[in-house]
Amino acid sequence: MTQDDLYRTVVLQRTKTPLYAGKLAQANAQGQGTNPLCGDRVHLHAVIDAQGRIDAIRHETRGCAICAASADLMAERVTGQEPARIRQLHADMEAAVQTGNAPAALGELSAFAPLHRHRSRIRCAMLPWTALMEMLNDDKDR
Amino acid sequence: MTQDDLYRTVVLQRTKTPLYAGKLAQANAQGQGTNPLCGDRVHLHAVIDAQGRIDAIRHETRGCAICAASADLMAERVTGQEPARIRQLHADMEAAVQTGNAPAALGELSAFAPLHRHRSRIRCAMLPWTALMEMLNDDKDR
Amino acid sequence: MMDQVVTQASDAAGSLRHIRADFPILTQKVHGKDLVFLDSAASAQKPRQVIDCMAETMRTQYANIHRGLYWMSERTTEAYEAVRDQVAGFLGAGAREEIIFTRNSTEAINLVAHSYGSLLRPGQVVLISEMEHHANIVPWQMLRDRAGIELRVTPVTDDGALDMEALGQNLSDGRVALVAITHMSNVLGTITDARAIADMAHAAGAKVLFDGSQLAVHRRVNVRELDADFYVLTGHKLYGPTGIGVLWARREILDEMPPFLGGGDMISTVSFGRSTWAPVPHKFEAGTPAIIETIGLGAAISYIESIGFDRIGAHEEALTAHALKALGQVSGLKVIGTAPERGGVISFTMADVHPHDIATLLDRNGIAVRAGHHCAEPLMRRLGVSATARASFGIYTTPEEIDLLAATLVQIRGFFV
């Protein structure tokens, strides 16, 4: 057996040793995503400034390797970003998993592009993004 | 096209010119059979003596050639017969249409034996017999 | 595989005559005679494109769908869900989520009667017509007896058209919640003016369901152009497999309707206290669906579309005109249903010969027609007949077959006069 290119080192590492797991005491925004099919769950805590930029973000994830690594890499990637940029990243991510072609801007997030050949797992990788979009929409409504 | 052996002369004749159609003023027994699939109906009127023997019988039939001819030939065949004999004829008739082999006792009723190759029509030929059995059972209950 | 199906079908469609070669059953003999299949309105025959697609699915890619995380299951899920897109396109639906797979038209109507019906209140009216198939009568009777709604019946004219004036009157008290009417009668061949019915229903505040079991085979349906609220069809009449039918309904109505059957796949979460439902369409598809049959239905629709409704319609109009003429020359024969808008389903009676005898004697000559009440007993009573014989046409029917029918009917009548 050869290691699947979906389970690249970066994915396995971030699953075993996440860099953005946990809560934030000063969080002023929350987001939640659940996959009813398997009970997997992502809970986001963030500090968002007046312009809507994410100053800091942490995730609590109960899920598979794809979901947990996606949450951690997402947290890293969106830190310091403004809402418009984040929405673009979300669209790029969606395109990558659907087509297998990752826009360059995705950086390490392109690790999930092979999911286009494992379509049933796409929602595992997208669950953190669902939680993030929920958080951004809530923030906008405030 | 060759004439079907099911539609033998005897069947066609009895359909066109039934010998036992109508009512009986002195009837003391009645029987009815309906095929819900097509609305066909046989109504029997008979004079039954104290021993249960059929002294006279007439039928009113709204139905196809097979049904009408069967009613007429049945009426002819059971006139003067006792219940046990009639039940035997019913069983013989059932056997004939199911297997294609007509017991000799059936006489002209054997015209319906080819129905075993037209199974959907069996109930057309048996409808008069259903009405007859209903009549006999009612008579016994009295 | 889909591509292959389409290509094969369009080759075949090069000529309507070539279509017959797609239907293996047409070479069968019956009682020693060539099969002449004139009972397509009861169920159509299946082209090899459908048969092969189903067999191939089972041979090479079958697995249960939706819940599997492995390739076989993903691939079968995609094939199944692709048919939803295909049916949405076929019916001109607004969204793929509006397509619900059922066993047949009957289940589709029962689903509406149970689920949408549970939203109706005593005193509200469901309006059907005199020419409905039992499938569009009995579910509403059962709802009436369960829920205390009123079941109202709007008449047909003597020539077998829907009486539009009476329809207006039956809608006028504003109590009608749902009009459920056939888009094409399986007895009379009448095609109803669905758009006009929908406009009248909507003006009276009612929703409208069309039973497209017969029509969808013969004409292109566009549910948005018809302004329908519900539309049902059944796969086996559409040159597709048995065991598969379709309910289309407007998204906003489906969203409001409670689920019909409970079980796997239709839930979002389950606990003993309370369960929540999946979004449409899954809310209405409990349990393992007819996977192979759905994929087979997709092949049937590809086949039909490769021929095109222009050609199907033209073929059928020509055949129907030919048949009405040929049958009109059989002495004693009376065509039941002479509405101007009609399709290739022709009911008839023949003086002195019962429809049962007609069917059996035709069968002895290889010709399959239907005889009986055609699951439309109330219509039979309205027409004053207890049964009719019925010849109905498919894309594989030829004028020669109709001539043989007419000639054989003449001979049959000869026996009886």
Added chain:
Amino acid sequence: MMDQVVTQASDAAGSLRHIRADFPILTQKVHGKDLVFLDSAASAQKPRQVIDCMAETMRTQYANIHRGLYWMSERTTEAYEAVRDQVAGFLGAGAREEIIFTRNSTEAINLVAHSYGSLLRPGQVVLISEMEHHANIVPWQMLRDRAGIELRVTPVTDDGALDMEALGQNLSDGRVALVAITHMSNVLGTITDARAIADMAHAAGAKVLFDGSQLAVHRRVNVRELDADFYVLTGHKLYGPTGIGVLWARREILDEMPPFLGGGDMISTVSFGRSTWAPVPHKFEAGTPAIIETIGLGAAISYIESIGFDRIGAHEEALTAHALKALGQVSGLKVIGTAPERGGVISFTMADVHPHDIATLLDRNGIAVRAGHHCAEPLMRRLGVSATARASFGIYTTPEEIDLLAATLVQIRGFFV
């Protein structure tokens, strides 16, 4: 055709190894590897005997059934009704009329919940167990919410058996009208003691329904020996087609039950005022049934019977023992469900590796297993897991495939620790 199917199957059954040759899909490659199909509990693969029978039916003898007066229709009707006899024999039913064809187990249970359920009164109880599939939970919840009955849940023990003492307690107030319990768990593999459950239910005045969706594939069922009142199974797990399932119930219960779906074929007479119902089984089969699928189910049952449950059972027991041993040697792996009476369905978790990742990484090696809640969310909560991986076996499964599973699991775990 039926004879041919039987002969082919019994040749093939000469050796269990030869059985694999009957399943064309087993030669497929997945991600470049040989397919190892270990998801038969979700849906079994189809032998060529079933595939060919369905294709052949469509090619040579198809027509709509019951209402046709011509030879093709008569012949198809006989083939369809012959399967009713066959299923009656397969289940040891008292009479052919006790067999109702449905789409799947889910519809069969919903039929009972709607029809028999409509005879229950507020305050009466339906008793299910903690290890039911959603198909045997949600229909009863919907009945509860519709009709005000109570839904009660009887527990499983920590090893995944039905807690028989608790069952007794749950029956003791005499309010239970129906016990609805699985005959074999699709998660734990547990086989329940159906006869003992039936005896306890009957002693408490309750009827009993068994969900045989899983069991009927593995062991011979005799509904009379089990003293069951209702039994359901689903064709696609029985090496048969999708779109076809079976409800068996005692004749006298079926006679009392009102119809479920209304439409053609289930009526005796129809008028707008009032309709009357056909006798069972037709009362419960509205509309054009899944004709081709029913005939295909007949071929599947012939196939199974040509192999025989003795050999199927022996093969499966040996495989299960082998699998429990092989999986027991994978470090970190925990088998969920260790009841003494069990069949070839094995759920497991593996420390540090989520079931989703197990399934995907196995799939990359051609091995198809299921991962998730297996449509048994309440059981997952009871077991304190949110998902498991599950390997399940069919008559075509080999010990070598199980060894490959175990070896691959060891490698997968290696990535994660």
